[in-house]
Amino acid sequence: MSAVLDAPPKERLPVELARLSKRLHRQVGQAVVDFNMIEAGDKVMVCVSGGKDSYALLDILISLRARAPIHFDIVAVNLDQKQPGFPGHVLPDYLRRLGVPFHIEHQDTYSIVKRVIAEGKTMCSLCSRLRRGILYRVAGELGATKIALGHHRDDMLQTLLMNMFFGARLKGMPAKLVSDDGKNIVIRPLAYVNEVDLERWAVHRAFPVIPCTLCGSQQNLQRVQTKQLLRDWDSRFPGRVENMFKAMGNVVPSHLMDRNLYPFAGLQATGVTDSGGDHAFDGDDCGPAPAAAIKIHHSP
Numbered sequence: 001m002s003a004v005l006d007a008p009p010k011e012r013l014p015v016e017l018a019r020l021s022k023r024l025h026r027q028v029g030q031a032v033v034d035f036n037m038i039e040a041g042d043k044v045m046v047c048v049s050g051g052k053d054s055y056a057l058l059d060i061l062i063s064l065r066a067r068a069p070i071h072f073d074i075v076a077v078n079l080d081q082k083q084p085g086f087p088g089h090v091l092p093d094y095l096r097r098l099g100v101p102f103h104i105e106h107q108d109t110y111s112i113v114k115r116v117i118a119e120g121k122t123m124c125s126l127c128s129r130l131r132r133g134i135l136y137r138v139a140g141e142l143g144a145t146k147i148a149l150g151h152h153r154d155d156m157l158q159t160l161l162m163n164m165f166f167g168a169r170l171k172g173m174p175a176k177l178v179s180d181d182g183k184n185i186v187i188r189p190l191a192y193v194n195e196v197d198l199e200r201w202a203v204h205r206a207f208p209v210i211p212c213t214l215c216g217s218q219q220n221l222q223r224v225q226t227k228q229l230l231r232d233w234d235s236r237f238p239g240r241v242e243n244m245f246k247a248m249g250n251v252v253p254s255h256l257m258d259r260n261l262y263p264f265a266g267l268q269a270t271g272v273t274d275s276g277g278d279h280a281f282d283g284d285d286c287g288p289a290p291a292a293a294i295k296i297h298h299s300p
């Protein structure tokens with residue numbers, strides 16, 4: 001894919017919306033190119049839940065495809081999990097209007113989750129696991145070569161922080177991965193997109209959003225708090241969240257602590273000066289050096 005993917009849809013928009021459209025299309029196009037997410041001949045199965053993010057993903061991929069220098073197919077898939085009150089007609093109606101091939105998979109995971117998870121406990125983890133397994137199977141049945149999910153930059157950062165806070169590991173949410181069953185490539189083309197932009201885009205495009213709370217499950221409180229923390233940082237310290245995200249693609253194993261990633265045990269002096277090595281941020285991190293150290297440093 002190339003810069004052709006930068007082009008937004010051709011419609012007259014107010015300046016702010018035109019900028020938003022351009023940014024969204026550029027960011028998705030860039031993520032697709034950077035991670036080689038979509039190749040010629042791919043059949044991309046776009047998972048559409050009825051939430052704003054997956055609607056936006058489908059919307060933007062369709063418009064990028066029209067300008068892409070390569071040919072690929074899109075099929076939208078929704079899993080109807082039989083939550084009480086799920087408006088089963090909304091997505092088929094929307095997808096039909098859009099003119100995109102689609103498949104609705106009916107599986108009553110709601111009953112399974114209700115039976116297995118104790119009343120009052122959050123059901124999302126099991127629900128997502130079941131959903132994932134079903135979607136992988138459907139991808140095989142439809143002959144899809146890629147599975148596109150609607151996770152965005154803020155989902156990825158939340159996952160990184162939650163894994164640090166509660167899992168004691170440095171692990172985020174990848175933009176591209178091999179599925180658990182080893183049979184599928186999963187892609188996240190919204191990886192560079194922030195959630196606030198998706199909220200605005202959903203309003204502009206009037207997506208018929210279906211809430212993910214029909215099942216009555218409480219949202220994971222830790223995730224809600226982590227999301228709030230990031231939003232708070234973003235408003236108080238503009239640029240910090242963006243830098244955190246960039247940091248995920250700029251890892252220095254020699255300055256972390258994972259002995260499996262870096263051979264600390266066998267480290268030998270090289271005799272070669274590394275100008276960028278151990279100095280970055282020393283001043284900021286450690287504050288002013290103690291007077292004694294300064295004296296020793298400057299003594300002839």
Ligand code: SF4
Nearest residue numbers: 123124127212215217
């Ligand atoms: S809110 Fe309900 S439908 Fe959504 S992931 Fe959680 S359990 Fe599943």
